[in-house]
Amino acid sequence: EIVMTQSPATLSVSPGERATLSCRASQSVNSNLAWYQQKPGQAPRLLIYGASTTATGIPARFSGSGSGTEFTLTISSLQSEDFAVYYCQQYLKRPGTFGQGTKLEIK
């Protein structure tokens, strides 16, 4: 199965600043990459699919980039509600696999 590795494990950023989260696949997944946001006690919420397409209702400050094995999620100006855990997921090959998550915390 394809292994997804996210970095860093924890990212401390101040509100209003930019956050950049990374995800690496153990083999190419082309653009078959999704990003999710999870807040405590809630289910994951889809943010990005196709590596760079923003899901319905997601604010424009969220953007995704990359293809192949290297991907990035960028949050342009952090709002208080953005502090959460973020997961990437490849869906090129079954089983779809998730990264271990990046916790975005307030600096």
Place this chain on the structure above:
Amino acid sequence: QVQLQESGPGLVNPSETLSLTCSVSGGSVSNYYWSWIRQSPGKGLEWIGHIYSSGSTKYNPSLNSRVTISVDTSKNQLSLKLSSATAADTAIYYCARDARMVEGHATLYYDYNDVWGTGTTVTVSS
């Protein structure tokens, strides 16, 4: 707006079968794939398997011999059965809808998930 709600026992004895139901409201189970995904501190998010509304299934090979997913279109429900449960099956279990896109006359299905249930915690312990 489609909503998913998982239900079932919160405590399962070791070696017994873990059984959960996912009720779908605000939409139909028809013409979609539906997944079960679990989350535990040790293994993170793990795809268990999915089912199409016709009943066709795919399972994670790591769980394949123990998993059964079914769908009841008349009740708009999915179900998950995981046999021979152990402590390693202790997790939050989510049902989720797989993404679908219609492009012209073609319907494309993808293995990411655009709608999730709230999740239900299952503990395997005596």
